[in-house]
Amino acid sequence: MKFPRPRHHNTGPPPRRVTVVQSAPDDVQRPQPDINGTYAALVGLALTAVLAKGDLPSSLARAASIGALLSLCASMVFDVRRAGIRNLVRADVMAILSFYFLTFFEFLFPQPNFDAMVTLATAHDAILCVNLGFAGLLIGRHLVHPKKQPFAQTLTYEIPPKWNVVIFWFCFFIGYLHMLLAVNFNVVDMVGFFLEQRFSQPWARGRLGDWKALVGELGLFVYLIPPLGGIIFARRHRYGGFNLLLVCLAVLFTFFYGFTSGTRNIFASYLVTFLIGYSFALPFARQKELVLLCAGSAVVTIFAAYFMLQFRNVGLRAYMNGEYDPPRNDERTMFVDYNLFTIAGIIEAFPAKHAFLGWETPYLALIRPIPRAIWPGKPEGLSVTMEEVFNAQGLTLGASFVGESYMSGGYPVVAIIALCFGMLTGWWNFLASSKNSELGILIYASGFFATVISMRSLFVFTTALLPTVAALIIGTYAVRIFAAQARQLLSRAAVRSAHERRLPPQSRR
Template sequence: MTILSSPHPKNPSDSLLREKYPIYPTLGIVSVWIGAISALSLMPIDPFPAGALFDSAVALTIGIAFPPILGFFRNPQTILRIENILVLSPIYWLLLDLLQGSYDLVPVSREGIEGAFIAIALFVSGVWLASNSKSWQLPQPLLKSTNYSLDEKITFKLILIFFSLGIFKYAYACGFNPMTMLFYVGQSRWNAPWSRGMLGGWDAFLDHLSYFGYLLPTLNLILFLQYKKLNFQVIFSIILSVIMVAFLSHGGGRRIIGVVIGSALIYGFIQLKKVKIWHFFLALSMTGLLLFFMQLMVEYRGVGFQQIYNTGKIELRRDKLHVDDNFLRLSQIIDLVPAKYSFVYHKQIVYVIVRPIPRVFWPSKPIDAGFDLTSAVGKSGVSLSSSVIGELYLTWGYIFVFIGGCLYGILAKMTSPLLLKEQNSARLVYSLSSMTLFAGIRSMLDLVLMSYALIAWVLIANVVVLRQQKNMEITD
């Protein structure tokens, strides 16, 4: 969730949480700055060619990853503590391009590159500082939804409800014709009847229904672990999850699939009572398959997956894992702001906060944060991202990058106590929240959008479970 409640005195569960899932905030701050200073000192005279910043990227990666890895050796499940996921996420969103030598850093200055390394270190420092502060409590509706122990019947009922709501957008657009739906899910994302322009109308309400589908794979895993066998309910739920993931992936948004499947993977890993070596390799294999599928989405979102069927083969044009050129764009923003463009200040925050308000109720709602990176770098017809670190810098420079890291760290601090709860609903919320924050490193807007799935959970879980409990009381 993106709304904070008031702070309360130090939670007594903090010591137990640190004992079982240890983190090292002070070491994290020291380590990331050692990594950042090393990255700056290792920069070559000509840092612009592809691969030139490999050593610098490795140095900062080690500085970021050292504390989470240290915790991993004490308890492998600690690597999935939400604070660790959050501080590790810049490695994927910003440094992976440098580690792969994906592209030349042009046009950008040396100062912009140095500023990008500094901004990453500031953000991670903010996360660690907040993780060492007083505990904050989750909003009550969300916290209440983590108190349920879902049995097999309720889990299966939730799967049916979430699938029905999640698939409605696609079914409605196709006149509830399954064959039409199947045809268009294999076509280009631009040709599907459920696609729409950037500015939505009443159809935006239908788009929101797809967030209910985000929970299906995790609920499916919960059901399987409850039955511990492939019976009719489990197999039927797997089919529904595969269908939902297929439609969600049609839009080409890799972060969506990352959140949906990643949440299930996290849930499965934290449910283990004892982590064995084969669990670790299985998790790595599943993560690798997820990254491969996300790469396929990039390759085929313009032509549709039916192209694979038509040609009888999978063609990959890219030989590196594609992210979003975020490090390059962050460096460009640091070059441009405030030298040529002013900080946007409150406009970025307002743009994100008002995003949930339907445009039909506010036609003049802001369409951007007051700065168009695409036109600023001389491009057109494309959408460029710079990660949340770029957006925070654009808001008010380095100081707000650090403040933003603290805010993200507070969100992580609020959620991490759910690891201590035994209820499967708490583990579900924890897993989804972890991936929501991970995706939220791409942009503030993604943090808000991915939070919709948590809202969907609160709305349905509280109603369904409470009704089930009342029915049981009446029966008794």
């Protein structure tokens, strides 16, 4: 009797468990705002404008500052949920935070003196103007969508690490050259002048620039030191210990210079560009390091803003020697710039007392980088300045880009300029990519200087762009040189390989 042989099905070994490794975001996930977050922020700002109440200007401003803060935080929550904490390292976010710091931040604290400076009605108008600026920045960042990354070849080409060190020291020397020339290369004297009051240094630029201002413009290279230093620190495994020590000392020296200058937006720009360079060069697995550094930088910024205000008019040396005389009966718990007060005064004066300035404001902003030594007939300033409006000759008042835009043409111009800034910051975000080289990260990070500092004044925007333009030009030139050298090496290798193939086997040995 025959029985059928059982059939065995060979199914092979059991399937191996596959571990999914989370990789760093690619180019498609570059930092960008979440549209739902923008909707949430706009609704919050609208509700703040309608519901914010107060019996006094200071209480109204405090309610508006809290409402704006909650609205902006809601937008950032959506951004973080979209792609993590790194999604907040964007030009538009830095611009919005800088603008909030200049206008509303100080009103989170009691400001009783503000009640005697403006009326409730003018404070309300100023708050609406600021909220309009926020809305323009939020909407404008969604209006530009490039099809591909701008300057991709320059931003993604890898250069040897030693050249990053060479570029760093080139920027350091050229950036401080005008100071060294003013003190005959006496570094001790130069540091001593750091400790004096603002505008008393021998390299200080006059109101009307001369031929010396041409050399002084090279000082803008200083703004490339912090971002490049942040890149080197983030990728410190590629650099030797001695190089890291020297770079660390140079970066600390630059931060010290920014702190002693008493100009808070400059110090903040140094810190922001350092963080941007560090964050984008940091390996994806070291996120906790970035969070701790950002938290520490925020604390440093707040304390620096407070102390820099104390000594900026007398100098750090006099302040440390106890020669600072604080104003009496000053009940402010926090002071940034009182831009909201200046905006309120501008709204009250234009067009009731002065006609709108029209194209005069953007025109002067565009021609500002042109040295007077090249153009002697360059206009000296606005026909009606903020100091004249407030009868405050000898002082420098700040009104942020919103106040300057209102002087040009009222609320419509405020909306247009805010939209333009939002579009520029949104477009700049497209330069970010996981494929960017260290040179590309430097160029991208340097643009944050113009982003942050331009929120205080429209007139400094074109000048603040000069370090980024210089980095882009130098980077493009360097990439062409390295690419040409690489092509020559490949060509020689190809010729050598072809020549060896034509030789008989005995000759190849």
